[in-house]
Amino acid sequence: MPEIIEVEYYRRLADERALGRRIAAVEADDEWFLKGGTTATALGAALVGAKLRATRRIGKLMLIDVDDAVVGLRYGMTGRLLVDDVAAIASLEYSSDRDDPAWDRFALRFDDGGRLVLRDPRRLGGVELDPDESKLGIDAWTITTDHLAARLAGSRTSLKARLMDQARIAGLGNLLTDEILWRSGLAPTREAGSLGVEEIARLGEQVRGTVAELAERGGSHTGDLHDERHRGGHCPADGAPLDRATVGGRTTYWCPEHQR
DNA sequence: CCGGATGTTCACCT
DNA sequence: GAGGTGAACATCCG
Numbered sequence: 001m002p003e004i005i006e007v008e009y010y011r012r013l014a015d016e017r018a019l020g021r022r023i024a025a026v027e028a029d030d031e032w033f034l035k036g037g038t039t040a041t042a043l044g045a046a047l048v049g050a051k052l053r054a055t056r057r058i059g060k061l062m063l064i065d066v067d068d069a070v071v072g073l074r075y076g077m078t079g080r081l082l083v084d085d086v087a088a089i090a091s092l093e094y095s096s097d098r099d100d101p102a103w104d105r106f107a108l109r110f111d112d113g114g115r116l117v118l119r120d121p122r123r124l125g126g127v128e129l130d131p132d133e134s135k136l137g138i139d140a141w142t143i144t145t146d147h148l149a150a151r152l153a154g155s156r157t158s159l160k161a162r163l164m165d166q167a168r169i170a171g172l173g174n175l176l177t178d179e180i181l182w183r184s185g186l187a188p189t190r191e192a193g194s195l196g197v198e199e200i201a202r203l204g205e206q207v208r209g210t211v212a213e214l215a216e217r218g219g220s221h222t223g224d225l226h227d228e229r230h231r232g233g234h235c236p237a238d239g240a241p242l243d244r245a246t247v248g249g250r251t252t253y254w255c256p257e258h259q260r
Numbered sequence: 261c262c263g264g265a266t267g268t269t270c271a272c273c274t
Numbered sequence: 275g276a277g278g279t280g281a282a283c284a285t286c287c288g
Contacts, residue, residue, distance in 0.1 A: 001266055002266060002267080003266055003267090005266095006266075032283080035269090060266095060267075060268095074267080074268075075266095076266090076267050076283085077265070077266050077267050077268095078265090078284085078285075078286095103284095120284095121284065122267095122283060122284045122286095124267055124268075124282095124283060125267080125268090156277085157276075157277060161277080161278090166267095166268085176266080220266055221266070246279095248278095249278075249279075249280095250265095250267095251264075251265080
């Protein structure tokens with residue numbers, strides 16, 4: 001589920017439904033889900049009695065500003081946000097019909113009885129009190145071409161690995177990156193620092209444009225390449241059999257014909 | 261039955 | 275220091 005687009009949907013849900021509400025209790029029984037030394041005790045001390053003042057997002061990290069603290073929410077691959085049992089995305093979830101409250105790993109209970117819940121079957125997400133926001137790079141949604149150029153310059157790793165490096169550019173995941181590179185006509189295996197000015201400009205437009213377009217369509221899985229992203233798949237643009245390999249540690253599909 | 265999957269972190273190599 | 279690999283997390287799907 002979550003890449004930058006889904007996390008933005010979750011942020012909007014929290015923003016629309018939870019802002020201004022007062023926290024009466026914190027449910028954080030799953031110690032494994034608490035990251036960066038965060039403890040249930042510390043969460044309780046910082047959050048109980050406080051009101052939700054703002055929501056923010058840096059890449060895939062969602063942030064909730066309460067009175068005197070910040071709560072960082074990560075969704076991993078299978079996490080979702082629910083507010084008062086309302087989900088941000090109605091259907092087409094990773095686990096279509098399965099939806100078990102036993103997977104609630106963290107929750108804020110409000111004094112009006114409602115709850116903000118992070119439900120995550122695989123426990124790949126997490127919660128951190130006052131996370132270090134400086135560890136994340138520039139948000140992909142609005143990154144400028146100049147910033148992109150700076151983040152790629154001098155790197156000898158693959159273009160795909162670099163685009164997914166959250167410390168450099170925050171928000172791009174596996175599906176989105178394949179879609180962006182496919183639209184840009186750039187091979188994921190290219191050395192990140194080898195792109196020319198024109199190629200970087202094209203890539204920058206596609207990073208911003210693809211994120212915006214797929215956000216309108218409904219999520220990271222709505223890309224043009226997505227349905228062909230499997231063994232034996234073909235390029236939707238020119239029909240060539242897609243290449244498949246592990247690049248940047250993730251299964252990657254690309255068209256050897258038009259991605260260079 | 262087995263392999264993979266929209267993610268992150270960490271240990272261990274080269 | 276930069277990169278790469280594999281493990282771990284737990285559940286579903288083909």
